[in-house]
Amino acid sequence: QKEVEQNSGPLSVPEGAIASLNCTYSDRGSQSFFWYRQYSGKSPELIMSIYSNGDKEDGRFTAQLNKASQYVSLLIRDSQPSDSATYLCAVEKGAQKLVFGQGTRLTINP
Amino acid sequence: DAGVIQSPRHEVTEMGQEVTLRCKPISGHDYLFWYRQTMMRGLELLIYFNNNVPIDDSGMPEDRFSAKMPNASFSTLKIQPSEPRDSAVYFCASSLFRGGGETQYFGPGTRLLVL
Numbered sequence: 001q002k003e004v005e006q007n008s009g010p011l012s013v014p015e016g017a018i019a020s021l022n023c024t025y026s027d028r029g030s031q032s033f034f035w036y037r038q039y040s041g042k043s044p045e046l047i048m049s050i051y052s053n054g055d056k057e058d059g060r061f062t063a064q065l066n067k068a069s070q071y072v073s074l075l076i077r078d079s080q081p082s083d084s085a086t087y088l089c090a091v092e093k094g095a096q097k098l099v100f101g102q103g104t105r106l107t108i109n110p
Numbered sequence: 111d112a113g114v115i116q117s118p119r120h121e122v123t124e125m126g127q128e129v130t131l132r133c134k135p136i137s138g139h140d141y142l143f144w145y146r147q148t149m150m151r152g153l154e155l156l157i158y159f160n161n162n163v164p165i166d167d168s169g170m171p172e173d174r175f176s177a178k179m180p181n182a183s184f185s186t187l188k189i190q191p192s193e194p195r196d197s198a199v200y201f202c203a204s205s206l207f208r209g210g211g212e213t214q215y216f217g218p219g220t221r222l223l224v225l
Binding site: 034103 | 141143152153154155158160165166201205207210211212213214215216217218219
């Protein structure tokens with residue numbers, strides 16, 4: 001079992017709809033969780049971090065964490081073509097070390 | 111701030127040659143990370159440093175890979191000898207410790223092709 005698992009996609013969503021990205025992790029002791037966005041040919045950039053169970057909202061983005069189910073998700077409301085990218089889920093495994101999932105490729109169709 | 115700086119941005123070399131990748135972290139950051147990204151394996155952590163000291167090199171694939179951080183503003187990742195399977199994008203990232211859960215800031219990456 002991989003430490004961090006994501007559906008690789010591609011996930012295709014019409015413009016204006018909600019995009020839902022999911023991630024599961026294996027280490028129950030993990031405390032910090034991150035979503036990075038990576039445009040094609042570019043480097044990853046942080047868009048959301050979450051540390052407590054529940055929802056965290058930032059503009060059109062909402063991160064959801066359920067530690068009991070070892071599940072993290074990212075919702076993107078009112079999806080825009082500029083949201084088309086690969087989304088990487090990352091879990092902190094102690095002392096600043098991040099383990100990344102394979103990433104989900106998201107395409108927003110105009 | 112200029113962000114994390116990496117050089118070269120692209121490198122094409124022949125099998126057996128030595129390759130050196132360079133990184134300048136964001137000024138004041140105390141953690142530096144080297145990652146490798148491929149289609150097959152995704153983004154993998156190779157090694158990371160805290161205050162110039164290597165903390166965890168368990169991700170370094172084999173003895174052909176080595177990394178150094180001689181001072182707070184410079185790090186190198188060396189591959190000697192290089193092999194075609196080393197072809198990947200190598201990212202350097204840095205962060206500032208404030209208690210846990212800090213953002214890692216990535217450089218633009220070095221695209222390495224070993225022929």
